Amino acid sequence: MRKHIILVLAGILSFVLAACGGQAQQAPTTAPAQPATTAPEQPTAAPAPTAAPAATSAPAGGTSAQPAAGGVIERILSRGRLICGVNNNPLPGFASVDSAGVYRGFDIDFCRAVAAALFDDPTKIDFRPLSAQERFTALQSGEIDVLIRNSTWTLGRDGALGLDWAPTTFYDGQGMMVRKDSGIETLEDMNGATICVQTGTTTELNLADQFRARGLTFTPVVFPDGDSTRAAYDAGQCDGFTTDKSGLISSLTLLSNPGDHKILDVTMSKEPLGPAVRQGDPQWFDAVRWIVFATFQAEEYGITSQNLDQFLNSDVPEIRRFLGLEGELGAGIGLPNDFAVRIIRHVGNYAEIYNRNLGPDTPFNLPRGLNALYTDGGLLYSPPFR
């Protein structure tokens, strides 16, 4: 009898294996433009980063503004919609759905910027809500075109997951929340303070490092999870509460009186958040990269969605190049030459995006900090559009 069972099991197993093998062989023939073909390239993707600069530095080589055949851009254009992976857990200010069912937020606006650059229409876009667990798989399997879901750019993810990160749109980092009436303005004011922090996280270690580096003392009050940490701070057990700034913003909504609290203008760790695309299509990666740069550059030139029309009459050569009035700058990255105009008209420059979602007119009132232009002491720096 036992022999019987083993035989049957072996039979079923071999059948399943054969079925799987058959499908794997079929994949490339049935779907030439689909993810299946690029999947084999991933192990040998090392030349991809070197190919990317080559494509941008030699726009003169390609005279046509057409996107590469079989590339992601062509697929998006033929589909007529961009598929953008966003956060399924609402992150206030970054991604949430308003009462009319419209997606809004900082990450969402960058999705719209990409759609605007491709279609001159920021509504030609499908949002795909993704959980933290499935976000990278969805990108790898080609289910989404671009992932803009507050994902931190790390070497591990960039390399091992086969992804490419466009420039950071939001420099997140560990922040500190305090009560407004405490009079605390900087970390130095917190000498001897009690601070609520989640245990076993990098947050806890960063906190100790930052305070030791400044020669300050503090009493940590540790909790096993984020919810109890927030609850303890809310109950007044601590003077301060520390976690990532975007996390502080979202916990602000859950405090019993959000108006009594503020987030200090200090950043204690590196959490660069930006759009990610799948490795294997350098042109698409370049396009997303320069779409982000265009929002930085527009702010640097002072071009907004309001005053765009004045700049379209500008005589300054670099502005004319940036707005696509001269030259063929878009051609090399598969975008129309006026892609910057489209982004600015429909979505705005970086400052407009930031202020609309996180700035002084919003309940968050989050200082720009590192997310300011390099000219203002921040980290936003766009390579020249020439």
Next chain:
Amino acid sequence: MATEVSRPSSRRAPRQQIGLIEWLRKNLFSTWYNVIITLVLLYVIFQAVTSFVSWMITAPGWPAAFTNIKLLLTWTYPVEHLWRPQAVTGLVFLLLGLSSGVWGGIVRMVTFGAAAISAGLGVVAFTFPDLPGQTSLPGWLFLFLCAGLLIGSDQLALRLRDRIRWPLIIAWLLSYPAAIVILRGGFGLPVVETKLWGGLMLTLLLAISGIVLSFPLGVLLALGRRSTLPVIRMFCVLYIELIRGVPLVTVLFMGALLLPLFLPGGESIDALVRAIVAITLFSAAYLAENVRGGLQSIPKGQIEAARALGLNVFQTTLLITLPQALRAVVPVLVGQFIALFKDTSLVVIIGLVDLLGAAQNIVGQPQWLGTPGGVWRETFLVIAAIYWVFSFTMSRISKRIEDQIARSRH
């Protein structure tokens, strides 16, 4: 005359009648320490109830759920196509009302309950905001029409009765594909892609699809597990034990993440379909075991008697064993369906936004940032109430079916 005399013997034993005060004294204030316990507990209950009620009245977060009612019900379903979910609701209510007239009993109870809830919500719905570009009926009018439709079709069916019995059964069977076509489009209707679906609509769709599709599959697996053919039996045992050994979350992840990697053209399979498939496969394994329990409860003599009468295996199964087995496990199955209905909230982790996901989103909307205490208590209470109404309805139905079975046995 003799019969009259024998009457009193069948009278029930007289019930002991005690007054309220006597009852209180006997149960709550019998000894000095019972008096203390009663008073303390009364105080605690009074405090809890009054503070809850006063919180309910003064809570500032109720507008969050009401202004976002569209999100809770249909998530990002296009506003200009909202008439379609309304049409599907109308269709289901029409069938429900007709069934109520034909069969009465439990169905009528559900119908009148649904009508009462519709009418009640219709009054509340006057406060709902109008959506920009709305072409569908306003909420209050729709809900009143629903209540009218339920009662009206019930009265209509009372007159027709037997004439519409079979057409109605066929209509119920067709209503599921019809609802999908109305919601999704095709056949001339513009397509509304499933990635825009969500909220209560998605929760109900997942639950109903899971129940409707897993039922035949589960029954087949249960029969297969009792089959005398070793290959079929082994396959069923393997399937059931494999699925039962894995949490639902894992099956959902398998469906959402692994399936697209295995199959060519990952985009082509709809995320909603993947979730429905995963839920169905999972639920079928449990259902199979429940049905098998019912099958095993049937005495062997029944099958032997059926064979002796000349029924073949199919006839024996379909006419003798299965009807009795299913009847025996109705309470268990309804319990399983209630669990399935609530388990659908797990799809949040694979990126579908069901009722719970929509509520989570509302809590995260920036405009509630200034509300003291946030709006999560009120919002989650509202969706808890929605879950409760459906689960309670199902459990009542199960209770009634149980009672009927118990009565039919005597």
